[in-house]
Amino acid sequence: MTGRSVTSKVLALLEAFTPEAHALTLTELARRADVSLPTAHRRAMELVAWGALERGPDSRFRIGLRLWEVASLAPRGLGLREAAMPFMEDLYEVTHENVQLAVRAGLELVFVERIAGRDAVPVKTRVGGRFALHATGVGLVLLAHAPAEVQEEMLSAPLRGYSAKTTTDPVRLREVLADVRRNGYAVSDGQVTTDALSVAAPIRDADDEVVAAVSLVVRADGADPAALAPLVQTAARGITRTLASSVG
Amino acid sequence: MTGRSVTSKVLALLEAFTPEAHALTLTELARRADVSLPTAHRRAMELVAWGALERGPDSRFRIGLRLWEVASLAPRGLGLREAAMPFMEDLYEVTHENVQLAVRAGLELVFVERIAGRDAVPVKTRVGGRFALHATGVGLVLLAHAPAEVQEEMLSAPLRGYSAKTTTDPVRLREVLADVRRNGYAVSDGQVTTDALSVAAPIRDADDEVVAAVSLVVRADGADPAALAPLVQTAARGITRTLASSVG
DNA sequence: GATTCCCTTTCACCCACTGAAAACCGGGCT
DNA sequence: AGCCCGGTTTTCAGTGGGTGAAAGGGAATC
Numbered sequence: 001m002t003g004r005s006v007t008s009k010v011l012a013l014l015e016a017f018t019p020e021a022h023a024l025t026l027t028e029l030a031r032r033a034d035v036s037l038p039t040a041h042r043r044a045m046e047l048v049a050w051g052a053l054e055r056g057p058d059s060r061f062r063i064g065l066r067l068w069e070v071a072s073l074a075p076r077g078l079g080l081r082e083a084a085m086p087f088m089e090d091l092y093e094v095t096h097e098n099v100q101l102a103v104r105a106g107l108e109l110v111f112v113e114r115i116a117g118r119d120a121v122p123v124k125t126r127v128g129g130r131f132a133l134h135a136t137g138v139g140l141v142l143l144a145h146a147p148a149e150v151q152e153e154m155l156s157a158p159l160r161g162y163s164a165k166t167t168t169d170p171v172r173l174r175e176v177l178a179d180v181r182r183n184g185y186a187v188s189d190g191q192v193t194t195d196a197l198s199v200a201a202p203i204r205d206a207d208d209e210v211v212a213a214v215s216l217v218v219r220a221d222g223a224d225p226a227a228l229a230p231l232v233q234t235a236a237r238g239i240t241r242t243l244a245s246s247v248g
Numbered sequence: 249m250t251g252r253s254v255t256s257k258v259l260a261l262l263e264a265f266t267p268e269a270h271a272l273t274l275t276e277l278a279r280r281a282d283v284s285l286p287t288a289h290r291r292a293m294e295l296v297a298w299g300a301l302e303r304g305p306d307s308r309f310r311i312g313l314r315l316w317e318v319a320s321l322a323p324r325g326l327g328l329r330e331a332a333m334p335f336m337e338d339l340y341e342v343t344h345e346n347v348q349l350a351v352r353a354g355l356e357l358v359f360v361e362r363i364a365g366r367d368a369v370p371v372k373t374r375v376g377g378r379f380a381l382h383a384t385g386v387g388l389v390l391l392a393h394a395p396a397e398v399q400e401e402m403l404s405a406p407l408r409g410y411s412a413k414t415t416t417d418p419v420r421l422r423e424v425l426a427d428v429r430r431n432g433y434a435v436s437d438g439q440v441t442t443d444a445l446s447v448a449a450p451i452r453d454a455d456d457e458v459v460a461a462v463s464l465v466v467r468a469d470g471a472d473p474a475a476l477a478p479l480v481q482t483a484a485r486g487i488t489r490t491l492a493s494s495v496g
Numbered sequence: 497g498a499t500t501c502c503c504t505t506t507c508a509c510c511c512a513c514t515g516a517a518a519a520c521c522g523g524g525c526t
Numbered sequence: 527a528g529c530c531c532g533g534t535t536t537t538c539a540g541t542g543g544g545t546g547a548a549a550g551g552g553a554a555t556c
Binding site for chain 1: 253254255256258259262263265267268270271291294295298300302310311312313314315316317318319320321322323324325326327329330333334340341352353358364366369374375376378446
């Protein structure tokens with residue numbers, strides 16, 4: 001384990017936690033972070049003392065509330081969320097469908113907020129969760145407005161298919177992205193699960209850069225994307241405006 | 249700076265960020281974390297490489313999305329939020345007032361979620377923000393069900409007043425807490441700002457321990473706490489049930 | 497009582513970390 | 527252009543916090 005910085009070990013300990021494994025014993029933690037047991041113990045105890053981790057009565061470690069507090073200051077997390085929530089609320093109230101908010105992180109997207117309609121079509125996404133860019137509505141919006149090199153990298157690798165309708169042909173995807181830019185919104189019709197359709201629109205910052213995307217996810221049968229688009233676009237514009245008027 | 253663990257310095261760097269100062273230059277960061285400039289530089293760069301921090305074109309550091317992702321795994325953050333959102337959504341839809349969700353952290357509370365009605369009475373709380381336990385509705389619920397030693401510690405120190413109506417007398421507060429336990433809900437009438445009234449109810453985990461509280465914040469004039477209580481309590485029970493049926 | 501698994505502490509070695517100092521960089525001013 | 531100045535980045539030799547092997551609990555399970 002020599003030759004690694006202490007910081008990297010601390011980060012590895014945090015990285016060990018995943019949605020599936022959000023409570024870890026010391027031994028599991030050490031193995032996942034690839035550090036020796038005594039080291040894991042020492043570092044973990046220090047993290048617990050600070051509040052970055054918490055230790056339950058079962059002696060398992062979990063991510064601590066204190067870390068969550070600090071992390072909530074992430075500009076692309078909370079700041080964005082704060083601006084977007086009221087508009088997402090409106091969308092939900094009018095439609096009672098799933099409303100999602102996402103940003104791009106490399107070649108993936110991260111869901112920042114989600115309002116899940118209890119009777120709406122179930123989606124298997126999670127706040128804080130990641131997903132590929134080329135299938136979902138929000139993903140297509142984010143990809144369409146991503147820097148050229150990101151798009152090229154995305155298009156040069158094989159595109160994973162999630163359902164029979166997922167666009168996996170780079171040439172076709174390129175056309176789709178052009179459409180997204182032209183129309184000002186994206187439609188993903190059954191490209192993740194065949195029963196769901198999503199309509200997404202771009203959110204811009206003060207510099208007019210696309211920094212996020214909102215979407216509405218509805219049942220695929222009988223949905224009219226063209227009718228939903230104005231709704232989503234209006235919400236996106238509202239968020240964009242709020243973002244511009246706030247600190248940034 | 250000798251004599252401090254590396255981990256503590258890393259944590260100090262994270263701790264340097266506050267709601268008011270969420271974007272820091274290297275120099276500010278070093279000063280706030282009380283570490284030498286080269287050290288701050290080295291550690292910060294490592295944090296940026298991992299994604300715990302991000303560095304903008306203005307060369308300022310901000311909390312990174314990656315840290316936010318990991319932190320979203322906090323059981324008292326996301327897990328709770330996920331269970332609570334649908335019910336909070338319902339409360340909002342019916343009342344169009346502010347809906348808040350909070351947990352206790354020591355002698356303070358942390359807001360985990362908040363739905364802000366655009367036309368509702370403005371509240372100066374923030375998701376991830378802290379507040380004292382003895383003034384708000386959620387605070388009273390959390391304090392009323394906190395371990396005895398927490399209550400004693402709280403009652404033995406001077407209680408800060410936020411408005412003219414804040415309960416600052418320990419004897420009176422003790423009575424209020426007993427009422428909260430008896431009634432199953434708490435009312436804070438103008439104890440934070442005189443124009444707002446909040447009604448809160450406890451959320452319990454699978455072991456029947458109170459782990460969080462939901463509240464409705466409305467205009468103080470003409471509000472009927474007794475009428476709102478069943479609404480909030482129903483939501484709280486719904487969340488409790490969802491929490492019990494999920495992994496925990 | 498024996499076994500097993502996990503957690504915690506000790507100890508001597510050593511390498512990652514340290515701060516002073518110096519180099520670098522870009523922008524504002526004369 | 528030349529100078530200055532605040533902030534940033536790199537260098538360097540010394541050293542103290544970090545290290546893992548090994549041993550010592552402790553609490554379930556067989």
